[in-house]
Amino acid sequence: MQEASEADGIPLKEFDAYTQAPHRIKNALERTFWGEGRFASHLLLTGPYGLHGLLEMVIYPFFDSYPTTKIEYWGLKSIFLQFCQDANAAFEAIIRVSVADLAFLPC
Amino acid sequence: MGERSELPAMLRIWQHLNIPPKSRPMEPLVSPMFSHTDRLFAQNGTQWPLEDTGDYANLQSVCHYVAHIVMRSKADTAGIEWPVAKLSEALRHEMFPALGFVKELEGLLPIDPGDIDANAIFTARFCLGSYGLGPVIYLFQDLGQLLGNAPGCFTRAERHGLIVMVNPYARALRRLMEHLRNTCDRSYYDPRELATLRALLQDEGHRLGVSP
Numbered sequence: 001m002q003e004a005s006e007a008d009g010i011p012l013k014e015f016d017a018y019t020q021a022p023h024r025i026k027n028a029l030e031r032t033f034w035g036e037g038r039f040a041s042h043l044l045l046t047g048p049y050g051l052h053g054l055l056e057m058v059i060y061p062f063f064d065s066y067p068t069t070k071i072e073y074w075g076l077k078s079i080f081l082q083f084c085q086d087a088n089a090a091f092e093a094i095i096r097v098s099v100a101d102l103a104f105l106p107c
Numbered sequence: 108m109g110e111r112s113e114l115p116a117m118l119r120i121w122q123h124l125n126i127p128p129k130s131r132p133m134e135p136l137v138s139p140m141f142s143h144t145d146r147l148f149a150q151n152g153t154q155w156p157l158e159d160t161g162d163y164a165n166l167q168s169v170c171h172y173v174a175h176i177v178m179r180s181k182a183d184t185a186g187i188e189w190p191v192a193k194l195s196e197a198l199r200h201e202m203f204p205a206l207g208f209v210k211e212l213e214g215l216l217p218i219d220p221g222d223i224d225a226n227a228i229f230t231a232r233f234c235l236g237s238y239g240l241g242p243v244i245y246l247f248q249d250l251g252q253l254l255g256n257a258p259g260c261f262t263r264a265e266r267h268g269l270i271v272m273v274n275p276y277a278r279a280l281r282r283l284m285e286h287l288r289n290t291c292d293r294s295y296y297d298p299r300e301l302a303t304l305r306a307l308l309q310d311e312g313h314r315l316g317v318s319p
Contacts, residue, residue: 044315045315045316045317045318046308046312046315046316046317046318047317047318047319048318049318049319050315050317050318051304051308051312051315052308053318055301055304055305055308059301060293063297063298063301068248069248069252080301081298081300081301082300084298084300084301084303084304085300087304088300088303088304088307091304091307091311091315092307094311094314094315095307095311095314098314
């Protein structure tokens with residue numbers, strides 16, 4: 001897997017749920033998507049180094065195949081679900097703003 | 108097939124379910140208190156019922172009973188472990204009769220997408236969550252752990268006998284689960300948070316920038 005710096009978006013390597021402790025995954029998510037102490041909408045990006053990559057390469061494989069007998073499963077599941085919930089809220093805020101902007105367009 | 112290679116089949120079916128965050132894995136007994144997760148799943152589809160009816164009417168109590176015997180079969184339980192014969196008897200006389208419908212459903216596979224009747228039967232009778240097959244999956248995981256991690260509890264022949272007894276049902280569950288996963292979008296069975304994010308990305312992803 002190509003290694004990416006923080007400036008390149010999500011450093012996917014750091015999100016390997018199989019080798020990283022849950023708290024490190026949580027820190028990596030916060031470092032990537034949080035700014036000024038809260039989830040930052042402008043950091044929500046698509047593409048392989050954005051949300052698509054995070055879902056396809058990290059979160060879906062976790063829910064599909066991570067051994068539930070490992071004690072870390074529960075912490076990681078909670079972290080990923082919380083992340084998705086935060087991302088959904090930020091995403092919906094972006095949509096609301098976009099729709100509101102449309103109202104000011106000249107007919 | 109050897110015993111060692113058969114065990115993972117019992118454990119892997121477990122991974123196809125999204126498990127409620129409480130009670131596992133510290134709680135060895137199957138807990139029926141997973142209503143929060145059921146409510147989440149119930150918004151997705153009808154295969155996560157909110158009450159146990161039909162094939163599932165008696166399944167929770169059977170699972171609870173057998174899970175208790177599994178727990179008492181462990182050598183590290185305080186007191187004297189129960190004999191393997193009791194566990195075999197409970198599986199044979201209580202558990203497997205209650206799971207007969209699982210083998211019937213497996214008999215439908217592979218289901219042609221155009222076979223409306225078979226698809227309707229599968230959708231109506233293959234139910235997940237705590238009022239569906241959730242307790243069975245928990246029980247099989249407990250049993251799998253017991254057989255895999257507590258070799259002192261059984262002789263080799265007893266262990267093999269239990270695996271041979273349980274695996275046909277575990278395989279049937281796994282095949283049914285794979286059918287579900289192969290025939291619908293994952294947002295149908297993913298937790299609501301994941302499903303929502305997936306839908307937002309599909310429908311509104313163009314509003315976001317692209318990561319370089």
